[in-house]
Structures are given as structure tokens and as C-alpha cells.
Amino acid sequence: MAATEVGKQQAQPDLYLVSNEDSVYEQDILRDPTRVKPWLEYIDFKTRHGSLIERAFVMERACMTLPRSYKLWKLYLTFRVKHISKLNPATHAAEFRKVNALFEKSLILLHKMPVIWEMYLKFLMKQPLVTLTRRTFDRALRALPITQHNRIWSLYLPFANAASGETAVKIWRRYMQVHPEDAEDLIELLILRGAYTEAAKRYIDILNDTRFTSKHGKGHYELWSEMVEMLVEHAPDIDTSYENGVDVEAIIRSGIIRFSDQRGKLWVGLATYWIRRGSFERARDVFEEGITTVMTVRDFTLIFDAYAEFEESIIGALMDAATTRAGKGVENEEADLELDIRMMRFENLMDRRPFLLNDVLLRQNPNNVLEWEKRVALWGDKKAEVVQTYTDAIATINPKRAVGPFHQLWANYAKFYERGGDLRNARIIMEKAVKVPFKSVAELADMWIEWAEMELRNENFDDAVRVMAKAIQAPKRSNVDYFDETLSPQQRVHKSWKLWSFYVDLVESVSTLDEVKKVYERIFELRIATPQTVVNYANLLEEHKYYEESFKVFERGLDLFSYPVAFELWNLYLTKAVDRKIGIERLRDLFEQAVEDCPPKFAKTIYLMYGNLEEERGLARHAMRIYERATRAVADEDRADMFNFYITKSASNFGLPSTRPIYERAITALPDNEAKEMCLKFADMEKRLGEIDRARAIYGHASQFCDPRTNADFWSKWEQFEVQHGNEDTFKEMLRIKRSVQAKFNTDVNFIASQALARSLQKPEGSPGADTTDAMAALEKQSSTLHGFVASSTGPQGTTQREEVVASNPDAIDIDNLDD
Structure with a gap:
């Protein structure tokens, strides 16, 4: 049935719509018309057996009879809305108005029911009635308690977004009063509408609210960056008036101060803002301020590139305009002059780039000496600017915090005047430089040396000596500690070895030997002599044939230094003393002094020199006694070599029999591995002497620390010895000893463990299960049948x-x- 018929039948007599089957329900209603249940049963019956008109008739009567019943009204309104849900609201506007009237009628008494309002609002949103819908939303918000407003806003906001325009903005403003956390959605709407000024103000509000939390998870800087990007991108549309506008420049500058790692980007953004507003001169001022205040090369590069691109774009536009005028034959001197000025500005900007970049690095660390040197180099031959740069550098750098050789900056400043022939000003600079509180004594010493070298370059030798004499001035007895950081470098510089070394070389080249000796003596008095000082002083005296004084210098050096330095001094001293061929008794005293406290590590060389001396100028038995002492004094790693040397010398001087006691003591003193080798040599010597039994006894003694499985070479040599010089009994005795030694090592726990590990890591190829004992048995069998x-x-x-x-x-x- 059409919707119009439902409306018409409502005006017809009630009897037309009441049948005999309805009498039961009618009587229930008549008995108690205030109860809802009979009406619901009546409606349910009509839903199952009645027509649409009959259902509507009953629902209408029920709602009129019980106008406060939420349940009845909801059934009736749902029925009417569903009935016309498929109709076009524009074509059937009258039918929709009837349902609207029903909603209005229900809300007279049910205005506190949010569900009725939601049904009504959803129904209105399907109709082209923007004003009525908006006003109904407002009525719903006024009628319902605030705890129910979220249900209305969930419908109101989509309606506002669909309506758009000023209506949407006003609705969102009201919504923000109760839900400020959704400010980002309002900002997005404002940007879409082009209300950039209000959007910026909303951004400012949420950024100033410390309790605001972005529902999209955006941080404070991210929100601030979005605002700045919007302000820069839409610069011409931003209201900057004093009363209602936004101070864009103040906002960006506050970010430059606060976000130090984004300064380059923000400076470019501020300049771009003024460019888009057409204020080119203000943009240029911003670029200049940016490149002269940033602290990092990255920020500088970013700003400079944008600045250069800006200037190029302006020059390009002016050149296009000039080309157009030339094509039309029109001349404009002012425009041509402006183009020339722009070109000059651009060239000047490109020329300034190295200086501006250097400024950035100096702002990072004004105490960077190398960057100041680079700035001096940038000026080239411009003397006034170079002098000013040196002056600024010296005034700016804190000597205690200088990064790089600060003294070199002073030296280069003086060299600048020196190259110009102005030696007077160069000396003035040097005099000031040596008073600077450098962070180390070494720098001050280098400064004095630079001054002396300047005088030497200009062949002022006396002045160079005078400068160095002034540098090393000190009390007669100085107790100053060179490493005492509480004292200034000027108080400690007189103990700088580098300074004294240069002074010695200088005096040696321009003065007499007596003056040089005085300098060396002063070095010894101040107790700053080094081993090199001792050697140089001794060599100097030796060159002038003061041999005894040279030896005394070595002795003074030996009093100053202990081992291992003393070993090098003794080595030189003894070599020179032996070469001078002084008295043998004196040499013996020197060698005895040398070996008295000599550590075993250095004893070998001195004992060999001592023994060689006795062989050449003394007695052979004295030499043997010295070699015998050496075998006890040297380090463990040198003892075997010393015994071999001792044996060789004894054999050459007194014959092979004299070496027997030496061999015996060596075998006793040396560890097993070296004792084995000594036994083999001892046995070989006895064999050469024909003492076969003694040699066999030596083999027997050595066998106790020679395991047949790890020292096969030893047993091979013994077997060869027995083959050549033994008989069956001695050979069997050798085999018996071999088995007993092997059995001894087999019971050694540590040895068994090491052998087990070795067998697990290395097995013979082709016979993985071969046993070492079987191999030894085969070897013995082979040995026993030697032809x-x-x-x-x-x-x-x-x-x-x-x-x-x-x-x-x-x-x-x-x-x-x-x-x-």
C-alpha cells in the first residue's frame, strides 16, 4: 500500500478499521486503557494478521492514548520510517514532513530520550533540509543531559563535515568546547576551507597546552613543524594584523632558538615566507642573518644554497624582462641598473662563501687554531686583513683551551712581518708570545726556539744565543718540578730538555768548547740530563781528545740512570775504554762494577766483553773464570749458549778433557730439553776421545728425561752408537733402559693426558687404529736384526x-x- 493511503485512512472512522476479530483486544483496552501490555498485544496481532493501515491505526491510537510511552512511540516511529525508507526525500517531501511531524509530536513528552533524538536526526540527515537538521541537532543538545551528548555528536560531526562551509566550522567550534583533544580534526577542516589564520591559532593553542596529547601520536615538534609548513606555504593568505593576526616571524624565530638542530631548515622557511609575501629585501636580510649565525656546516650549506638559488631566480627574471624589452626596442635604465646590482651582489655572495664557512667553524670552536690559520690563508696578499685576522685570533683564543699548536700561530704572525722585512715588529710579537700562558711547557719551549730560529735565519747569531740564554734562566738551585701543573709554563720552562738541547747545539755551533761545557754542566746541575745528553757530552769531549773527562761523563751518567738505560751507557763506556787501551787493572775494575748489579737479561754481553778482554790482554784462566761466572749470572734463555761458548773456549785453550767438568755442571744446571742436547755433545766428545764407556754412561744418564715417543732422535743416536761400539749385552741393556724409561713416562699422569690429547688430534694416515707401542716394538725388532x-x-x-x-x-x- 502506498504511503499516502496510510495517511488518508487515519482520518476515516475507527469502525472501518476494527473487525470482529479485534473485539477481544478492544475489550482489553477498554478495561484498562493506561496499560501498555494490551496495546502491545494488539499491535503484535495486527502485525501478524492486519494490513499496514490497520497497524498504523492501532499504533496511532496507542500513542495518542499513552503519549509518554517510549516503547509505543519507538514502535510507531520505526514503522513509519521503515515504510518510507525507500522513497526519494526530494520527490516525496510531503510524506517525509508527516513523519517529521510525528517525531516532533513524540518529542513533546519524550525529549529526554536520546534514542528518539537519534532516530529523528538520522531521518533528517537523509533529507535536503540542512537548516532544519542543524537546528534539530542544537535542540537535541539542549534537551539532553551532557552525559548523552556524545551520542548526538557522533551524528552531528559527520553532518557538519558533509555540510562543510561556515556551518561545519561553527559546529566544530562548539564541539571543541567539550572535546579539545580533537583539535587536529578541526585544524584539518580549517586548512581544507582555507582558513589558515584560524588554523594557525588552533595550532598555537594546542602547542601552548602542556596537557594536550595528539590522538595521532604526533609529538610537539611534529605539530610545530606542520604549523610552520602551513604558514610558509600559504604565506599570502595569513592575516598578520596586530589585533587578529599571527606573528609568523616571531613563531619561526622562537623555533630557531628552541630547535637548534633544525636551524638551517627554519631560516630557509622564514626567508621563503617573506619571498612568498613579496618582501624580497626582508628575505635577503633573513638569509644574511642565517648564514652569519648558524653553528653547523650542514645548516650553512642548506641556507647558502637556498640563498644562491633565490638570487639566481631574481636575476633570471630580470634578464627575461630585459630580453623582452630589447625585443620591443624599449629601454629602461633603472631596470638595467638593478640587474647590474643584482649580478654584483650574487658575485659578492659567491666570493664570500669560503669566509662565511670559516666563520661557521670558528663559531663552533673559537679556539680552533687551524681554522684561524685557514682564514689567514684566505686573505692571500691583503696585508691589512691578514694582520687584523691574526689580531682577532690572538684576542679570541684561550691559550688553555686552544685546539692545535697555538704557539705556531704566534710564530706565523711574526714570520709575516719577517717576510716583509720588518724584523722589529717580529721581535715585538715574539716578546709578547713568550709571555703567553700556554697550556703546556712544550709549547712555550717551541715558542722560544722559533724566536731563536728567526734570529738565525737573519744571521743574528749573538741575538739567537741571547734569546736562548734568556729562555733557560733559572735559580742556581732550582727545585721546580717540570710536571707540576699548578705552576705556569714560564716557571717550568727552564727544565725543558728540548730547550736545553737546542741551546747546546746553538752554543756548540757558535761558541767555544768552554761555553759548551758550561751548558752541559748546567744541564747536569738541573738534573734534566737524558742518556742522549750523556752520550753527546762524552762524544764532544772525545772529539776534542779529553778522554778522561769523557769517561767521567759516562760515570756521572751511570750514577743518574739505572738499568736498562745503564746497560747502553756501560756498553759504550766499556767499548771506548777498551779501545783506549787503558790499564788492565782499571779495566777489570770497570767490568767488575758493570757486572756487579747487572740484571741477568743484560749480563751476557758484558761478560763476553769482559772475557774477550782477558783473552786479549790478560790470562786465559782469568777468562775461563769469567765465563764460568757468566754461566751463573746470565738469564735462563742465555745459559745454554753461554755454556756452549764456555766449552768452546775451554777446549780451544786447554783441550777437550778440560771441558768435562763444564759439561757436568751444564747438564746439572740446564732444563731437561737443553740438558739432553748437552749430553749428546758431551757423549760425542767422549767418543772422539775414545772413552766409549764414559760416552755410554752419559747416554744412560740422558735417557732418564728422553721419552722414546717424543725424543726418537736421541734413541736413534744411541742405537747407532751401540751398533758401532757396543756388543750384544750393551745393546740389550740399551733396550732394557728404553723400555723402563717408556714405562716411567707411561705412569706420568700429566704425560698420559697430553699424549691422549695428541692422539685424538693427530692419527697416522691409513691406520687410524695404530698404536704407538706397536710401532716402537717394530722399531726395536728392526734394530735387533741390524745387519x-x-x-x-x-x-x-x-x-x-x-x-x-x-x-x-x-x-x-x-x-x-x-x-x-
């Missing part, structure tokens, strides 16, 4: 030892089966 073995009692020619033994003694032990 050509001849005992001490020789047998028949051409027979082997085994055959001879079998023939002479049937009960002899079979050597091949010793290991079975």
Missing part, C-alpha cells in the same frame, strides 16, 4: 752376529722375541 752388527769379540768373517751367537751359545736369548 753388520759386530760384537767386541769378533766372530768368523762373513757371518752375522745372530749366527755367531747361535753357534757359540745355544741358550742365548732370541733378541727378535724380546717384546713377545
